[in-house]
Amino acid sequence: MTYFLGLTGGIASGKSTADEFFEKQNIPIIDSDLIAHQIMEVGQKGYQAIVNYFGSNILNDDQTINRHKLGGIVFNDKTKLKKLNEITHPLVHQEIKQQMERYRLNQEKLVVVDVPLLFESGFESLCDGVLVISISPKLQVKRLMKRNNFTKEEALVRINNQMPLSEKEKRATYVVANTGTIDDLEKRLSDLLQKIGR
C-alpha cells in the first residue's frame, strides 16, 4: 500500500526545501505549485479561461502568463483570487489525483504530496498523514521578503491570504519546525521518515 504523505505549511515556510530533501531520498513528489504552473502554460487547460477573465494585460510579450503580475492582482483582490482558484483548483486537483493513482498502481511505498492549500481544499482526506512545515511568523516574513524581494507589506498580504499556520499545525499529523538551518530541517525530516517507517 502506498503511503501518501501530504506536505503543507505557510508560504515560504520551507515546503520546497523539504521536497529537495525527499527527492535526495528518491521519494517521489507530487508538486501542486508546479502543476498549477503547467496548467496555465500556453495551450494548456487553464490558459484561455485565465486570459478571458483577467485580460491580455497579464500576458508577457511571448503570450505566456506573467505570474508575477497575476499574483500582484489576485493577492490584493479577494474576488479575483476566488475566481483564479475556481479556474485552477479543479484542474490541479484532477492532475494530483491522476498522479496519485499512477503511484498507487506502481505500488510505490511512500509519495509526498506537496499542496500549499491542502487543508483549505480538503485534501487531507486523500492522504495517510499530513506533515506541516512550520516557522514563526517573524521568520516567515523575513524569508518571504528575501526570496521574493518583497516589501514587508507585500509579504504580509500573501501570508494573510492563507489559513493561519497555527491552525494548520493543529490539524497536522506531524509538525516539523524549520526554524534552524537547512541541515537541522533535514535531520528532523530524516527522523520523521524513521517514524513513518518507510
Ligand SMILES: CC(C)(COP(=O)(O)OP(=O)(O)OC[C@H]1O[C@@H](n2cnc3c(N)ncnc32)[C@H](O)[C@@H]1O)[C@@H](O)C(=O)NCCC(=O)NCCS
Ligand atoms: C497567483 C500565482 C499566479 C502566483 O504565481 P507565483 O509563481 O508568483 O507563485 P507560486 O505559484 O510559486 O506560489 C507560491 C506560493 O504562494 C501561495 N499561493 C499560491 N496560490 C495561492 C492561492 N490561490 N491562495 C493562497 N496562497 C497561494 C502558496 O504558498 C504557494 O506555494 C500562482 O500562485 C497561482 O496561479 N495560484 C493559483 C493556483 C493555486 O492555488 N496554486 C497553489 C497550489 S494548488
Ligand SMILES: Nc1ncnc2c1ncn2[C@@H]1O[C@H](COP(=O)(O)OP(=O)(O)OP(=O)(O)O)[C@@H](O)[C@H]1O
Ligand atoms: N532552514 C532554512 N534556513 C534559511 N533559509 C531557508 C531555510 N529553509 C528555507 N529557507 C529559504 O526560505 C525560502 C522559503 O523556502 P521554500 O521556498 O522552501 O518555502 P515554500 O514553503 O516552498 O514556499 P512557497 O509556499 O512559496 O512555495 C527560500 O528562499 C529558502 O531557500
